[in-house]
Structures are given as C-alpha cells and as structure tokens.
Amino acid sequence: MKQHAYQGLHYVKPSPQIRHVVAVASGKGGVGKSTVAVNLAVALAQQGFKVGLMDADVYGPSIPKMTGTEHEQPAVQVIAGVERIIPVERYGVKWMSMGYFSAADRPLIWRGPMATNALRQLLNQVEWGALDVLLIDLPPGTGDIHVSMIQEVKLSGAVVVSTPQAVALTDVEKGVHMFLNDKVNVPVLGLVENMAWFTPEELPQNKYYIFGKEGAARLAEKLHLPLLAQLPIVQSICESGDEGTPIALKENAAGAAFLALADKIAATLQ
Ligand SMILES: Nc1ncnc2c1ncn2[C@@H]1O[C@H](COP(=O)(O)OP(=O)(O)OP(=O)(O)O)[C@@H](O)[C@H]1O
Numbered sequence: 001m002k003q004h005a006y007q008g009l010h011y012v013k014p015s016p017q018i019r020h021v022v023a024v025a026s027g028k029g030g031v032g033k034s035t036v037a038v039n040l041a042v043a044l045a046q047q048g049f050k051v052g053l054m055d056a057d058v059y060g061p062s063i064p065k066m067t068g069t070e071h072e073q074p075a076v077q078v079i080a081g082v083e084r085i086i087p088v089e090r091y092g093v094k095w096m097s098m099g100y101f102s103a104a105d106r107p108l109i110w111r112g113p114m115a116t117n118a119l120r121q122l123l124n125q126v127e128w129g130a131l132d133v134l135l136i137d138l139p140p141g142t143g144d145i146h147v148s149m150i151q152e153v154k155l156s157g158a159v160v161v162s163t164p165q166a167v168a169l170t171d172v173e174k175g176v177h178m179f180l181n182d183k184v185n186v187p188v189l190g191l192v193e194n195m196a197w198f199t200p201e202e203l204p205q206n207k208y209y210i211f212g213k214e215g216a217a218r219l220a221e222k223l224h225l226p227l228l229a230q231l232p233i234v235q236s237i238c239e240s241g242d243e244g245t246p247i248a249l250k251e252n253a254a255g256a257a258f259l260a261l262a263d264k265i266a267a268t269l270q
C-alpha cells in the first residue's frame with residue numbers, strides 16, 4: 001500500500017449492506033480467537049449466511065495461513081471512480097487481512113497509530129458486498145486497535161474467547177469490560193471456552209482438564225453471560241488450522257461443535 005494513501009481517513013461505518021458486525025476477541029493472546037473466528041465464519045457460511053471475516057491483527061495476521069489463502073493477492077477494482085479492494089473468497093467466506101499485503105516472514109514495524117490507520121483504511125476500502133455477518137478477528141489485548149475498532153465500527157456484539165486457566169481469565173474479564181463499559185456499550189454475545197479439555201482422537205470419551213476445569217464457564221456465570229461453547233483441545237483443530245482447511249468443513253465432533261456455535265450466534269443475532 002502506498003504511504004500517501006493513509007491521509008484523508010474517514011471513520012469506518014459498516015456499509016448498509018452489512019447486517020451485523022461481530023468482533024471475536026479476548027483480552028488474552030493465544031487462546032484461539034483466530035481459530036474460533038475462522039471456523040465460525042465457515043460454519044455460518046455452511047448454514048447459508050453471507051459471511052466476511054476481517055483480520056484485525058496487523059502485527060501477526062493468521063487468517064491467510066489458516067484459510068490456505070496466503071498466496072492470494074486481493075484484486076483492486078475501480079468502482080464509481082474509487083479504488084476498491086476485493087476480498088479473497090474461499091470456503092464460501094470473504095476474507096481480508098493485512099497479511100495479503102505484506103511478506104509473511106517479515107515483521108511489520110509500525111507504531112500504534114500507523115497500524116490503526118492502515119487497518120481503518122483497509123476496512124474502509126474493502127468491497128464486502130451484501131453480508132449477513134462480518135466477523136472481526138481482533139488481536140490480543142485491549143490496546144489502540146481495539147479501542148478504535150470498538151469506537152468507530154458499529155458492532156452488533158462481541159464473542160469473547162477464553163481458555164479455562166486462571167492466568168487467562170483475569171485478562172479475559174478485562175476484555176469483556178472493554179465492550180461492556182458504558183462509553184462503548186457493545187453487547188457481549190457470550191463466552192467461548194476453548195481448550196476446555198483434551199480428548200485424544202482414539203479415546204473420544206476421555207476428557208483431561210489440562211488447563212483446569214470450567215474456568216471460563218465460571219467466569220460466564222460470574223459475568224451473567226451465556227457460555228456459547230466449550231471446545232476441546234483436539235490435534236486436528238490445530239492441524240487443520242496449519243493446513244488452511246478449517247475443521248468446521250469436516251464431519252467430526254470438532255466440526256460439529258463449531259456448527260453448534262454458529263447456530264447459537266445466528267439465533268442471538270436474529
Ligand atoms: N481447540 C483447539 N485444539 C487444538 N489446538 C487449538 C485449539 N484452539 C486453538 N488451537 C491452536 O492454538 C494455537 C493458537 O490459536 P489461535 O492462533 O487461534 O489463537 P489466537 O487467540 O488467535 O492467538 P493470537 O492472540 O496470537 O491472535 C494455534 O496453533 C491453533 O491451531
């Protein structure tokens with residue numbers, strides 16, 4: 001992207017063609033936000049919804065890799081005299097990420113405001129078309145990018161992902177309050193407890209509570225929020241993310257868990 005293009009920014013308003021914008025967030029890193037976001041997007045698309053996903057992680061975009069689209073180049077089209085970026089389509093979902101514009105093995109060295117501006121511009125310039133849901137995969141934390149996204153994009157709600165361990169829960173609680181805070185007032189649709197237990201593929205009945213038991217379930221209760229899903233640690237969830245073929249495409253227990261999550265989110269939004 002050209003440097004001069006950062007000027008003349010507008011506040012991002014979701015296009016009137018987008019019915020719901022939903023953030024997938026967590027105060028904590030590495031808990032599975034991107035995994036949940038990608039699989040939720042694919043599961044919603046399988047149920048017939050028109051879905052887009054915006055990767056708001058400028059410093060560590062994982063959407064291109066997780067969707068097997070890392071070698072794609074979004075097209076640019078001039079529409080009504082304005083350059084518009086066409087999202088990459090795969091698995092019935094429209095994907096957009098800063099990762100499509102930067103080399104995967106080079107870090108982006110940007111200060112906060114620059115990253116925020118670049119993301120704002122990207123979101124503004126994408127030709128999403130008509131969507132039922134645009135998911136936003138937020139980076140970890142509660143920093144600059146989050147604050148501007150939350151203030152400038154009209155969100156229908158947020159899905160907050162946590163693992164069960166105590167060390168994640170404190171940060172996740174902060175993440176929840178970032179949305180519920182009365183200056184922002186974004187409804188939290190519920191919590192997703194990811195890595196809730198480990199189930200070996202060959203022993204599908206066994207559950208090992210590696211990161212503690214029900215931590216996120218208890219947090220949901222404390223915050224009076226729905227617990228939308230408890231997703232186990234399954235080797236194939238990680239492998240399919242690495243391979244770029246989301247598990248939600250597969251007919252197995254883990255795939256079904258994401259379809260059930262998509263059902264709940266669709267019901268909540270309607
Ligand atoms: N339920 C699961 N079972 C097995 N592996 C998982 C599961 N959920 C996530 N993972 C793996 O854990 C790693 C971290 O997941 P992911 O990148 O989705 O987390 P994140 O919260 O988006 O991280 P970041 O904070 O860096 O954005 C990935 O390798 C992913 O494949």
Ligand SMILES: [Mg+2]
Pocket residue numbers: 033034035057062137138139
């Ligand atoms: Mg991520």
